[in-house]
Amino acid sequence: MARKDPNQVQYEFNTGWQKVIKSQSESIFDNINTKIQRLNFEMDELKKQVDLLKKASEESLKRDQEDKNAEVINNLINNVNELGEVVDIFKKNIEFMLGEINKNLEEQKKYFESQILLLNETIKLVLEKVNTLEKKGSNFPRFFGR
Secondary structure (H helix, E strand, O other), X not given: OOOOOHHHHHHHHHHHHHHHHHHHHHHHHHHHHHHHHHHHHHHHHHHHHHHXXXXXXXXXXXXXXXXXXXXXXXXXXXXXXXXXXXXXXXXXXXXXXXXXXXXXXXXXXXXXXXXXXXXXXXXXXXXXXXXXXXXXXXXXXXXXXX
């Protein structure tokens, strides 16, 4: 067997190791690139899930707010309806009181009219009596200063 030159041996050794290192480096970089691509894909998927969760959360908050708004609106409607009922009762009470006042006024008017009629009748009777006494020639007219 022929001996190889030590420089040649060193060159082949270095070249072999360079090929091994290059091959392993390429394999390592390919592996790293594959893992980076997989991580990028997983990050994209996680971003999509986060976006979906964010959207679902916003929709849930929106629904909750709409439910609260609907509840407030329903409470306001109920309060307005109750207030309407109270106003109706108040109106009926006022109408009843006005009816009672009108009835009392009518009674007072009738009483006043009857008192006027009685007074008129009394005046008529007094005048008739005065006329009767004047006809009889009594001293009655002098009593009144005639």
